[in-house]
Each structure stands twice: as C-alpha cells, then as structure tokens.
Amino acid sequence: MDLKYDNEKCCSVPMERASRELLRQLERMAVERRPEVCFGCGLEHNCARDGCAALLKAAELLRQ
Secondary structure (H helix, E strand, O other), rough: OOOEEEEEEEEEEEOOOOOOOHHHHHHHHHHOOOHHHHHHOOOOOOHHOOOOOOHHHHHHHEEE
16 A cells, blocks of 8 residues: 655555546546536536536645
8 A cells, every 4th residue: 555644643644546537537638629528527516616626636646
C-alpha cells in the first residue's frame, strides 16, 4: 500500500487513488470534443458552476 505523510495529524495515511470512473472519463476527455464528452460522465456535480468534476479531482490527486 502506498502511503503519504499527513503533517497536520503527524502520521502516515493511505494515498487516494484515481477511481476507474475518473480514469475512464479523463481518457474520454483526451480524445472527444467538449461538451459532448461531459454528458452522462457520472462524476458531474454542479460542473457548470464549480468546474469540471473530473479535472478538479485529477488536479487534487496530482497535488498530493
């Protein structure tokens, strides 16, 4: 298991991995045109207001 260090809690915690759904949507986004790629992705949650859920989650995982 991959671990990362949580400075706030002073302990090691498991690293979050990208889900299959997230990876699938990112692969679709790489080759399909928008907005067609977004319809029915399963990750959407107020994307029009908050931004693309898949890209935000990918950015969060990359920042870790």
